[in-house]
Amino acid sequence: MAAVLMAHPQLPDTLLVGCGDLGTDIGLRLAASGHHVVGIRRRADLVPPPLQGLSADLTREMPTLPPLDLSFLVVALTARPRTAEAYRATYVEGLGRALDALAASGQSPLRAVLVSSTAVFGDLPTDSLIDETTPVHPDDGPAQMLLEAENVFSDRVPGGTILRLSGLYGGDSAFLVDRVREGRITDPNRWTNRIHRSDAADAVVHLLTRSEPPACLYIGTDDKPAQLGDVAAHLAARLGVPAPPAADPARGHGKRLSNARLRASGWTPRHPTYREGYPA
Known part of the structure; x- marks a missing residue:
């Protein structure tokens, strides 16, 4: 399939490899601050202006890229199904x-x-907060x-720079809300970690634009957590539906994540x- 480029009067200085919900959010934030952004997506007509x-x-x-005056590269791909x-x-x-x-x-x-x-950390049973120095143990394909x-x-x-995100929520995502509404919470003691999609987009823009070079x-x-x-x-309680099984702090299991390094960078x-x- 031939690449199709939507017209734009100025050379892009930012390339988004992947322009789904998160990539689009990142791109719109960069565009609002004056950057000219090109986003790769299966269907270019789904990429919103500007x-x-x-x-x-x-x-x-392999895509055929337009002329670029490149400052920023963001890779925010999405795969379906989870195999x-x-x-x-x-x-x-x-x-x-x-990259080719x-x-x-x-x-x-x-x-x-x-x-x-x-997910690259796997489901580590640890009493310590996981940070960037914790060894990875991916436990599935x-x-x-x-x-x-x-x-x-x-x-x-x-x-x-690699940014490992925990569970994204916000926007149109209603996965957990639907599970609560339908009474399908079966493991209340599991530790969970999440980040709102707008905060994830802010983090990427922050790492691209901060004055000091970011860490790797x-x-x-x-x-x-x-x-x-x-x-x-x-x-x-907010939905007005029956309460799920209560969590027992003494029986918490799974991984807990620390954002200390990202916060220390100014985010x-x-x-x-x-x-x-x-x-x-």
């Missing part, structure tokens, strides 16, 4: 094709961010593919916990 859309299916083809095969095709092979296209254009970004996932994509990015984008790795999550039962109880979440984020 962003410039470029149609390409990265699982099948090792789909994740390899998108996150590993798709990333490779996008960039190399062919002779352009190198001044700043680059790869959006990854804290998709998580292994995410880690492989991180390695491809680090090898091919010198000085690039950050965890993006809100300020407070929470047991699923506590989050579900909060949502149930501050507008939704520090689920209590602020879900009403928003």
Whole structure:
């Protein structure tokens, strides 16, 4: 399938590899501050103005990039379904094709961010907060593919930054809300970690534009891990539905994440916990 470029009067200085909900949010924030952004998506007509859309299916083809005056590169891909095969095709092979296209254009970004996932840590049973120094233990095929994509990015984008996001929520996502409404909370003691999509977009823009060079790795999550039962109880009260099984703090299990490095870089979440984020 030939790449289709939507017209724009000025050279883009930002390339979004992946322009779904999060990528679009990032691009619109950068455009609002004066950057000219081109976003790769399967269908360019779904990329909203003033962003410039470029149609390409990265699982099948290398895109033909327009002329660029590149400052920023953001990789924010999305794969469906959650299988090792789909994740390899998108996150590993798709990333490779996008980077091949960039190399062919002779352009190198001044700043680059790869959006990854804290799934690469696996489900570590630990009493300590997980941070950027914690060894990764991907425990399924998709998580292994995410880690492989991180390695491809680090090898091919010198000085690039990896941002591992915890569970995204906000916007049109209603997964947990629907589970609470339908009474399908079965593991109230599991520790959960999340970040509002707007805070995730802010974090990427922050790492691209801060005056000091960012580190090579950050965890993006809100300020407070929470047991699923506590989050579900909060949502149930707001929805006016029966309360789910209560969380038992003594029986909490799963991983808890720290955002200390990202906060120390100057980023501050507008939704520090689920209590602020879900009403928003």
